[in-house]
Amino acid sequence: MKYLTQLGLIFAFCLVGDLIATLLPFAFPGSVLAMLLVLVLLSTGALKEQHLGESADFMLRNMTFFFIPPGVSIIRYTDIIHTIWWQLLVVNIVSVIICFAVTSWTVTLVIRLQRVMVGGRRG
């Protein structure tokens, strides 16, 4: 019964997220809204970790599994992809590398700046 309650709660939050998404005037995914909703409820104490408990941890531990179907679905689009496959691969992979470098360096830089400012205030 515990697991059913946990799953029921998680599914209900997803439905609320989808509901909020339909009310918004712009495109925003219901799943991400559900994530933010759960985060707010946890932070305010309205929701406790054990309310999501083992069911949530089961999903998190096996998260990669849930991405097998979307991965396999690429083969359905081979007719669209095959004429521009190498350009597609280059743009997608190179942009990931650029994005990763820029993001990680920006975060590192801001962390350093923050330390300097906090240190400066103390000094």
Added chain:
Amino acid sequence: MVEILSSPLFGITLSIVAFKIGLWISQKVKNPIANPLIIAMIIVVATLKVFDIPHEYFEEGASFILMFLAPVTAVLALTIYRQRAVLMASFFPVVIGTLVGSIAAMGSVLVLSRLLGLNEAIIASLLPKSVTTAVAIALSEQMGGLPALTIASTVITGLGGNILAPFMIKAFRVKDPVAQGVAIGCCSHALGTTKAMEIGEVQGAMSSISISLSVIWTVLLVPLFL
């Protein structure tokens, strides 16, 4: 005989078996190239091809697994909550990092696509590919892109981030776990986040929060790139 395989249980069982084999191989090989997700995908596709099983049969079960993508995303809140102290301490680095990262993702797509001579419809399909599939499709449609191309690009990007993350962390000498997590989540959404969670708890949590922040930045900024 083959009709038995049209049951949703077939696609689910095949995925579980393929995933188990993928995990087993990746633990034996202990090399980031032996990615469990890629191995599982290859096993599924090969099984369907070798036994000539219609793709629709697999999709019966796949739709049940796909249904779980929203709950899986929602419970990422738990990983963020457990690392709330780190998030509070790194609030500005995370917010600014995802903003600059989202601009870099879209800017690099635009420049690379132009260099390779891709047309406007393809560029519109690729621009939002760094964020989670649901938003990427919606934005792509708004700008006149092709949803199928967006789905494929989102998956390629996620897989790319997932596989390359350990190498990029080394190559770019990213020592800070917060910076590692934010970069993975911002560039390769939930699919990359699965790798961030393998690397560490802080990385997983920062990657998770970066998914939502990069969605916000991308929704706000994507019109500037077309």
